[in-house]
Amino acid sequence: MWKQNEWVSIVKIACLGGGPAGLYFAISMKLRDAGHEITVMEQNKADDTFGWGVVLSDETLSNLAQNDPKSAAMIQEHFAYWDDIAVVHDGHHTVSSGHGFCGIGRKKLLLLLQDRARELGVELRFEAKVESAATLAKDYDLVVASDGLNSRTRSEFEDHFKPNVELRKCQFTWLGTRQKFNDAFTFIFEKTAHGWVWAHAYQFDPDTATFIVECSQETYDKWGFAQMSKADSIKACERIFVKYLDGHALMSNANHVRGSAWIKFPRVLCEKWHHQNIVLMGDAAATAHFSIGSGTKLALESAIALADDVTREATLPAAFEKYENERRVEVLKLQSAARNSLEWFEEIERYLDLDPVQFNYSLLTRSQRISHENLRARDPAWLASAEKWFQTQAGAGDHAPLRHPMFAPYRLRDMHLKNRVVVSPMAQYKAVNGDPTDWHLIHYGERAKGGAGLIYTEMTCVSATGRITPGCPGIYSDTQEAAWKRIVDFVQGEAGAKICLQLGHSGAKGSTQVGWNEMDAPLADGNWPLIAASDVAWSARNAKPRAMTREDMDSVKAEFVQATERAARAGFDMIELHAAHGYLISSFITPMQNRRTDAYGRTLENRLRYPLEVFDAMRAAWPKDRPMAVRISANDWTGDRGVTPQEAVQIAAAFRDHGVDICDVSAGQTSIEAQPIYGRMFQTPFSDRIRNEAGMATMAVGNIFEPDHVNSILMAGRADLVCLARPHLANPYWTLHAATQLGDRHETWPAPYLAGRDQAWRLAEKDAQTPEVKV
Numbered sequence: 001m002w003k004q005n006e007w008v009s010i011v012k013i014a015c016l017g018g019g020p021a022g023l024y025f026a027i028s029m030k031l032r033d034a035g036h037e038i039t040v041m042e043q044n045k046a047d048d049t050f051g052w053g054v055v056l057s058d059e060t061l062s063n064l065a066q067n068d069p070k071s072a073a074m075i076q077e078h079f080a081y082w083d084d085i086a087v088v089h090d091g092h093h094t095v096s097s098g099h100g101f102c103g104i105g106r107k108k109l110l111l112l113l114q115d116r117a118r119e120l121g122v123e124l125r126f127e128a129k130v131e132s133a134a135t136l137a138k139d140y141d142l143v144v145a146s147d148g149l150n151s152r153t154r155s156e157f158e159d160h161f162k163p164n165v166e167l168r169k170c171q172f173t174w175l176g177t178r179q180k181f182n183d184a185f186t187f188i189f190e191k192t193a194h195g196w197v198w199a200h201a202y203q204f205d206p207d208t209a210t211f212i213v214e215c216s217q218e219t220y221d222k223w224g225f226a227q228m229s230k231a232d233s234i235k236a237c238e239r240i241f242v243k244y245l246d247g248h249a250l251m252s253n254a255n256h257v258r259g260s261a262w263i264k265f266p267r268v269l270c271e272k273w274h275h276q277n278i279v280l281m282g283d284a285a286a287t288a289h290f291s292i293g294s295g296t297k298l299a300l301e302s303a304i305a306l307a308d309d310v311t312r313e314a315t316l317p318a319a320f321e322k323y324e325n326e327r328r329v330e331v332l333k334l335q336s337a338a339r340n341s342l343e344w345f346e347e348i349e350r351y352l353d354l355d356p357v358q359f360n361y362s363l364l365t366r367s368q369r370i371s372h373e374n375l376r377a378r379d380p381a382w383l384a385s386a387e388k389w390f391q392t393q394a395g396a397g398d399h400a401p402l403r404h405p406m407f408a409p410y411r412l413r414d415m416h417l418k419n420r421v422v423v424s425p426m427a428q429y430k431a432v433n434g435d436p437t438d439w440h441l442i443h444y445g446e447r448a449k450g451g452a453g454l455i456y457t458e459m460t461c462v463s464a465t466g467r468i469t470p471g472c473p474g475i476y477s478d479t480q481e482a483a484w485k486r487i488v489d490f491v492q493g494e495a496g497a498k499i500c501l502q503l504g505h506s507g508a509k510g511s512t513q514v515g516w517n518e519m520d521a522p523l524a525d526g527n528w529p530l531i532a533a534s535d536v537a538w539s540a541r542n543a544k545p546r547a548m549t550r551e552d553m554d555s556v557k558a559e560f561v562q563a564t565e566r567a568a569r570a571g572f573d574m575i576e577l578h579a580a581h582g583y584l585i586s587s588f589i590t591p592m593q594n595r596r597t598d599a600y601g602r603t604l605e606n607r608l609r610y611p612l613e614v615f616d617a618m619r620a621a622w623p624k625d626r627p628m629a630v631r632i633s634a635n636d637w638t639g640d641r642g643v644t645p646q647e648a649v650q651i652a653a654a655f656r657d658h659g660v661d662i663c664d665v666s667a668g669q670t671s672i673e674a675q676p677i678y679g680r681m682f683q684t685p686f687s688d689r690i691r692n693e694a695g696m697a698t699m700a701v702g703n704i705f706e707p708d709h710v711n712s713i714l715m716a717g718r719a720d721l722v723c724l725a726r727p728h729l730a731n732p733y734w735t736l737h738a739a740t741q742l743g744d745r746h747e748t749w750p751a752p753y754l755a756g757r758d759q760a761w762r763l764a765e766k767d768a769q770t771p772e773v774k775v
Helices: 020-032 058-067 069-076 106-119 133-137 152-156 217-223 230-240 295-312 316-346 356-364 372-378 380-393 438-449 478-495 550-570 584-589 604-621 645-657 684-694 707-715 726-730 734-742 751-769
Strands: 012-016 037-042 053-057 080-082 084-089 092-096 101-105 123-126 142-145 163-177 184-192 195-205 208-215 263-270 278-280 410-412 415-417 421-423 454-456 498-504 574-579 628-633 662-666 698-700 721-724
Touching (some): 012 020, 012 133, 020 037, 020 106, 020 295, 053 195, 053 208, 053 295, 058 069, 058 295, 069 106, 080 195, 084 356, 101 106, 106 123, 133 142, 133 152, 133 278, 142 152, 152 278, 163 217, 163 230, 163 316, 195 217, 208 217, 263 316, 356 380, 372 380, 380 707, 415 498, 421 734, 438 454, 478 498, 478 550, 550 604, 574 584, 574 604, 584 604, 584 628, 604 628, 604 645, 628 645, 645 684, 662 684, 684 698, 707 721, 707 734, 721 726, 726 734, 734 751
Parallel strands (some): 012 142, 084 184, 421 454, 421 721, 454 498, 628 662, 662 698, 698 721
Antiparallel strands (some): 053 101, 084 092, 184 195, 195 208, 410 415
């Protein structure tokens, strides 16, 4: 019994909710101490259930077997196993293998867990409605609130648990069918007169399959599902998927639900999971979207963890803290994957025009838990066929060797890239009076020799007063032009890479210290006057810029044109207008900096007016056979007050219509109020959205550091080129080393380095053949 924060022994435990979480926790606690008095209280009947099948992974099965071999064996006897995922889309039926899932009827699972609980001495009370967990907690030492998605306990203590419940965009209905889907977990996408509707179908016993139907809110409204009865709604779904049901009906067992039984998925996450002697578990604490089949997994594994912690810790508060701290990490990981997956389905119409091969790959990797090489381990034949498709689409030729997507060629106008790897712009702060030095020659030369297809310069300024710092390079003098030409000649002549000059003007972020002193901080002395779209200082510490006049606009535009002409004479393969990160051009685009009330402010059309003027002037001065790019901040990370990802699509499309060949999609750095959400590949979704909604080529940037990231992004159609910054600072030969790591023997090394290449290949092959020894 819990007395004054000390465990003596637990006498009485109440589990609210007789779902998998509550039942399995009761079983787990009885296994650890048969003396516990445990009561499971369920408001429904013993054989009621409001779903069809549930999915478990091999990992979860292993955890169950370790915790309770007997119930695990009982459950496994009733599993339907499958290894394949089938995708039916645009008249194509694509199957990939090696995915290792199993399904079981939710009703069967509950009955088996009920039997095991009774066998261990757990008291089961059905049709037992508990009005208050607080009242119950007075009579029990521990109350486990596993009372589901609509948890009364969570609501009762809302001020303490602080739940965040977010209803997602799509509508879905959970149905069943006697049609067989024995061979694979099947996704079916059907285009109807009212929009796309799709199904998630999988077998869970010899006679029955789950059949979840889902669609966008717009499609739901056009079909009028909200006005239909449940029977009529089911009949409509049968008509939509008639050719896949083989005459079988769709069935609902949500008899308690009035109307059509369509709902939106509620994403639940609580700030706290415990209060006094009450603890949340399962869907009461956190939900994971059904598209990755992890809800039951979370429930069962949380039950094991809580039973362990309650048994091992000296006090109940200590047990709760350990349970919450450790499980929250795992729950957040799964919720992150589930969020990625549900967002993919929410935005699915942006992908439905992809080639079936790329669409299938995009679906399989949607959660970011499955990577490129993980797919190879699962189904090497399918992935090889997908890689062959990618190479063919890239123009590699029918007889070209099979290679990873990152080594596919790419063309923009008359610029041909040998691969899809880009060295991102990275400020060096090593220029002298704006002149590039030998540092720049060696810096860019080394990275060009390192195998990347395209090398970017750091932001190069169009005037002395357009520099960010005194250490930033420019291209506004003859000496600067000559210095850049020397670098360009080396990159093109010695390394076989192409090189892009990124052109920009610092705006309000100018006249600051070099990066390794204090970023974005003003100079101690020698500052120069600043101009920007509006007289908005970058921060309280920085000088306030002067709002640009029309004369200023004409002058700066002329500077961009002159820089463009110098770049052409220097021989650059491509130039990019830097319209991101709060610099001068960006200051017109983002409302976080643009406060103008004239024709260059307020509306997006007006805010884009000057950036497009500058771009048009540059494009007119740049050779027609050479491509141009633009870098934008696709999210100001300031909510609706700044540029949003949706608005970024319009920004990119406007530049596309003015002749931009590829959009370099970055984000943020437009306001000190920004609250970015970091993570691996965290900016790639913005590139994905622009590429597939605006229909233009993009480059992905942002915490991309592994070959697997690059290959996954490209193969899924989330970008056309992939930019890596810090990895190239740490390793100028990142691309050649990645090729070695992946077993690619077709990437060209500089001739003087061939002996080093051969040794690297031998060592890589030796490592691949040597089994890992764990100490």
